[in-house]
Amino acid sequence: MADTKIVDARGLSCPQPVLVASDEMDALGSGRIEVLTDCGASPENVGRAAKAKGWRLVSSNEENGIVRLVLEK
Amino acid sequence: MANVFAGRTGILAAGGAIGLAAALLQFAGNPANMGICVACFVRDIAGSLGLHQAVVVQYLRPEIPAFVLGSFAAALMTGEFRARAGSAPATRFFLGMCAMAGALVFLGCPWRALLRLAGGDGNAILGILGLAAGVFVGTRFFKAGFTLSRSQAQPWSAGAMIALVAVGLLVVRFFLQPDPVAGTLNWLWASVKGPGAARASLFISIAGGLIIGVLAQRSRFCTMGALRDLFLFRQMHLFSGVLAFVLVAFVANLALGQFKLGFEGQPIAHTDGLWNFMGMAVAGLAFALAGGCPGRQLILAGEGDGDSAVFVMGMLVAAGLAHNFGWASSPAGLGPNGMAATFVALGFCLLVGVMNLKKA
Numbered sequence: 001m002a003d004t005k006i007v008d009a010r011g012l013s014c015p016q017p018v019l020v021a022s023d024e025m026d027a028l029g030s031g032r033i034e035v036l037t038d039c040g041a042s043p044e045n046v047g048r049a050a051k052a053k054g055w056r057l058v059s060s061n062e063e064n065g066i067v068r069l070v071l072e073k
Numbered sequence: 074m075a076n077v078f079a080g081r082t083g084i085l086a087a088g089g090a091i092g093l094a095a096a097l098l099q100f101a102g103n104p105a106n107m108g109i110c111v112a113c114f115v116r117d118i119a120g121s122l123g124l125h126q127a128v129v130v131q132y133l134r135p136e137i138p139a140f141v142l143g144s145f146a147a148a149l150m151t152g153e154f155r156a157r158a159g160s161a162p163a164t165r166f167f168l169g170m171c172a173m174a175g176a177l178v179f180l181g182c183p184w185r186a187l188l189r190l191a192g193g194d195g196n197a198i199l200g201i202l203g204l205a206a207g208v209f210v211g212t213r214f215f216k217a218g219f220t221l222s223r224s225q226a227q228p229w230s231a232g233a234m235i236a237l238v239a240v241g242l243l244v245v246r247f248f249l250q251p252d253p254v255a256g257t258l259n260w261l262w263a264s265v266k267g268p269g270a271a272r273a274s275l276f277i278s279i280a281g282g283l284i285i286g287v288l289a290q291r292s293r294f295c296t297m298g299a300l301r302d303l304f305l306f307r308q309m310h311l312f313s314g315v316l317a318f319v320l321v322a323f324v325a326n327l328a329l330g331q332f333k334l335g336f337e338g339q340p341i342a343h344t345d346g347l348w349n350f351m352g353m354a355v356a357g358l359a360f361a362l363a364g365g366c367p368g369r370q371l372i373l374a375g376e377g378d379g380d381s382a383v384f385v386m387g388m389l390v391a392a393g394l395a396h397n398f399g400w401a402s403s404p405a406g407l408g409p410n411g412m413a414a415t416f417v418a419l420g421f422c423l424l425v426g427v428m429n430l431k432k433a
Binding site for chain 1 (some may be wrong): 076079148152153155157159160198215220221222223224225226262291301305306307308310364365373376378380
């Protein structure tokens with residue numbers, strides 16, 4: 001999707017994936033964000049942060065140790 | 074695969090279970106208000122390996138390798154094991170040293186700080202406030218763009234190194250018999266008096282450690298993360314697990330006759346409030362910058378994180394130096410060089426924080 005903002009948090013450890021994802025959610029206000037992370041606790045943390053900010057976790061898929069989270073608002 | 078421990082009920086159950094296990098390990102023979110303590114137990118291991126000669130705190134604690142192996146097994150079974158490293162390993166080594174220096178000024182890691190509170194030790198309050206202050210400063214660095222840069226994927230064997238060492242330590246502990254007169258564990262050192270001599274039986278220690286390792290891996294239980302998420306995101310998730318940990322340990326201590334309220338004469342603790350605060354503040358800052366309390370670092374190391382393994386090595390080395398050079402406190406009070414070590418560690422952590430700000 002053309003208007004999807006990609007947040008590449010691969011290789012970043014906690015709490016940075018949540019921080020960069022949160023910054024992007026705040027910057028965009030609404031839209032569609034795809035977060036890439038390979039930090040074990042981060043998919044759950046990003047999901048919680050998104051919920052708190054009124055974003056919806058549309059999907060969460062793992063491939064080769066990389067979790068791809070799609071957030072929408 | 075859905076993680077049953079990722080939800081609110083899960084983190085409450087995991088926190089509570091770890092608190093209960095800690096109280097039971099004390100009841101089974103571990104030192105007072107120290108059913109589990111990552112800083113103290115790593116320090117004991119440093120002593121058993123001869124890295125320091127403080128004769129009352131030397132023992133090859135099976136809980137530490139068991140935490141790592143519990144995490145390793147849980148991560149393997151759930152497909153979460155991922156060998157990775159390369160996020161400023163040398164910086165993390167020295168952060169691990171700072172963390173240990175601060176923790177030994179206070180006399181405990183955050184897990185033990187909470188267990189001391191749950192055992193009625195009022196001196197823990199200033200330690201926990203110090204921890205919160207240190208973590209708060211750490212969150213300001215993250216807000217300002219602090220990062221230790223990205224890690225990279227590594228070969229499977231690189232991620233399994235710390236688990237291999239853990240197996241080695243358990244095998245050694247299993248086959249070597251303590252000599253209660255000589256103060257040795259065959260060719261290793263082992264205290265005959267003091268906290269190092271207070272120990273649960275080998276199998277209870279290993280079982281307790283493995284259970285805690287699995288629970289902590291699945292739930293991401295982390296005392297530093299609990300405070301950090303509260304400060305950064307106003308999130309109560311991990312914090313609720315910490316509350317459950319304290320509450321269950323408190324109730325279990327009452328039930329087992331392990332609760333003693335007061336400030337004076339508390340086990341393996343001193344009453345110097347300022348330095349209880351300062352020690353934990355430095356440790357808290359180091360934990361925050363490195364992304365986890367000592368327990369969490371062990372769990373991450375078990376999951377394949379080589380950078381956390383390096384942090385743990387830093388803790389081990391600093392534990393030796395802390396007793397060789399008088400940084401560590403004792404029940405009598407501060408070590409002769411405890412204040413100096415705290416200030417040097419604080420200065421180093423602040424330097425690391427400032428030097429790794431990436432945003433303009």
